[in-house]
Amino acid sequence: MNINIFSDEMRRNPFPVYEQIRGSSPVLHIPPPFDAWPVFDYETVKRVMGDHDAFSSAVPAPRNWFLFMDPPNHTKLRALISRAFTPGSIAGLEPGIRKLSCQLLNQRIESGKMDLVADYSVPLPMMVIAGMIGIPTADWPRFNHWSNVVLKLSYSRSGGPEAAQALADFSAVTMEMNDYLTDMLSLWCSEPKDDLLTRLMQAEVDGQRLTQEEILGFFQLLILGGQETTTNLINNAILCLLENPGQLQKLKSTPSLLPSAIEEVLRFRSPFLWMMRTPRRDVELGGQTIPAGKLVLAMVASANRDSRQFANADQFDITRQPNPHLSFGHGIHFCIGAALARMEARIALSDLLGRLEGLRLATNEPWTPRKALHVHGPANLPIQFDPAGCMK
Numbered sequence: 001m002n003i004n005i006f007s008d009e010m011r012r013n014p015f016p017v018y019e020q021i022r023g024s025s026p027v028l029h030i031p032p033p034f035d036a037w038p039v040f041d042y043e044t045v046k047r048v049m050g051d052h053d054a055f056s057s058a059v060p061a062p063r064n065w066f067l068f069m070d071p072p073n074h075t076k077l078r079a080l081i082s083r084a085f086t087p088g089s090i091a092g093l094e095p096g097i098r099k100l101s102c103q104l105l106n107q108r109i110e111s112g113k114m115d116l117v118a119d120y121s122v123p124l125p126m127m128v129i130a131g132m133i134g135i136p137t138a139d140w141p142r143f144n145h146w147s148n149v150v151l152k153l154s155y156s157r158s159g160g161p162e163a164a165q166a167l168a169d170f171s172a173v174t175m176e177m178n179d180y181l182t183d184m185l186s187l188w189c190s191e192p193k194d195d196l197l198t199r200l201m202q203a204e205v206d207g208q209r210l211t212q213e214e215i216l217g218f219f220q221l222l223i224l225g226g227q228e229t230t231t232n233l234i235n236n237a238i239l240c241l242l243e244n245p246g247q248l249q250k251l252k253s254t255p256s257l258l259p260s261a262i263e264e265v266l267r268f269r270s271p272f273l274w275m276m277r278t279p280r281r282d283v284e285l286g287g288q289t290i291p292a293g294k295l296v297l298a299m300v301a302s303a304n305r306d307s308r309q310f311a312n313a314d315q316f317d318i319t320r321q322p323n324p325h326l327s328f329g330h331g332i333h334f335c336i337g338a339a340l341a342r343m344e345a346r347i348a349l350s351d352l353l354g355r356l357e358g359l360r361l362a363t364n365e366p367w368t369p370r371k372a373l374h375v376h377g378p379a380n381l382p383i384q385f386d387p388a389g390c391m392k
């Protein structure tokens with residue numbers, strides 16, 4: 001089958017093509033230079049993500065990010081960072097996130113319009129991560145610049161001059177972040193605080209402290225893992241609800257459906273289109289042999305629409321139960337920030353739907369996908385609402 005899974009049209013609405021592929025051969029080979037093996041059906045995607053003996057997470061990516069490590073290094077570093085993601089630590093962030101959400105909306109509410117992406121769903125997760133790490137608010141503009149550069153790294157898979165520039169910028173920013181971290185570490189040593197940096201500095205694994213390189217890797221991974229994804233979850237939720245007015249009405253009349261509505265958005269428009277793995281040895285999948293060392297793409301967004309797993313898979317149904325979508329992954333790398341992402345989405349949706357009366361899309365033009373090839377969601381989402389009806 002000759003398809004371009006990276007085209008704008010495919011990334012805006014890949015689902016009909018995914019369905020066609022699942023119906024014929026659920027495993028494809030994209031020839032070089034990309035040379036990857038995407039797999040599309042629920043069972044195979046789940047197996048590729050969960051079978052860590054057969055599939056390694058060590059793919060071409062920064063070496064100090066534990067997302068791309070295998071046991072035992074992954075186990076050690078994940079155990080450490082998990083301490084910052086306990087239910088208690090996440091719940092403790094809620095009042096701060098509510099305040100940030102409220103401030104962002106206050107800036108736009110009088111005007112009756114905004115670009116949901118630039119004005120709300122990009123800055124909110126950025127500020128949450130910066131606050132969680134312990135970056136002082138005065139340094140947030142710098143942090144914003146770093147996170148833009150780290151996020152641009154994902155364009156490098158498309159190749160070309162833009163990719164080369166993204167790599168050069170990433171090296172420069174890594175050095176700048178490292179210098180900043182050196183200063184912060186010496187300051188924090190004398191005045192420990194209640195934040196992630198302090199906890200990481202004090203943490204010991206097998207009697208050893210984390211190196212500065214490991215701490216830097218954590219921060220960059222949190223930027224990559226925690227921002228773009230949450231941005232897309234919020235945007236995709238608004239898209240799904242505005243495209244399905246009956247479901248929006250149902251949610252407004254039964255607000256207790258909010259958690260299950262968020263799960264359905266995650267299933268229906270997964271923020272990540274795919275996850276990467278490499279087989280440690282030749283592996284047979286869907287009747288094809290994938291050679292050791294090749295790139296396998298577990299197409300999560302396709303698995304979530306597999307009708308062998310989900311009844312009426314192409315219907316957006318906020319009451320769907322059970323909803324075993326794979327959008328947060330499966331197995332030992334299961335998203336460590338899932339509870340935080342769910343909480344941010346809950347806060348965002350209750351604010352946006354509760355405060356913006358008559359919320360609607362400001363244009364009927366098809367939306368442009370975000371630049372990173374592995375994510376699904378709009379680059380801009382102009383919305384309108386009735387200022388008179390808005391609660392302040």
Ligand code: HEM
Pocket residue numbers: 049057066067068078129221222225226227229230233271272275276326327328329330332333334335336337338340341
């Ligand atoms: C809607 C939002 C999010 C989605 C859809 C998402 C999705 C995922 C997925 C699919 C994985 C597994 C990757 C793999 O198996 O290769 C993952 C891992 C991870 N996520 Fe998330 N994520 C989200 C939000 C967050 C947030 C808010 C944070 C942190 C603040 C975060 C931090 C991480 C980290 C550190 C990992 C690596 C875990 C490991 O390798 O053990 N994510 N995420």
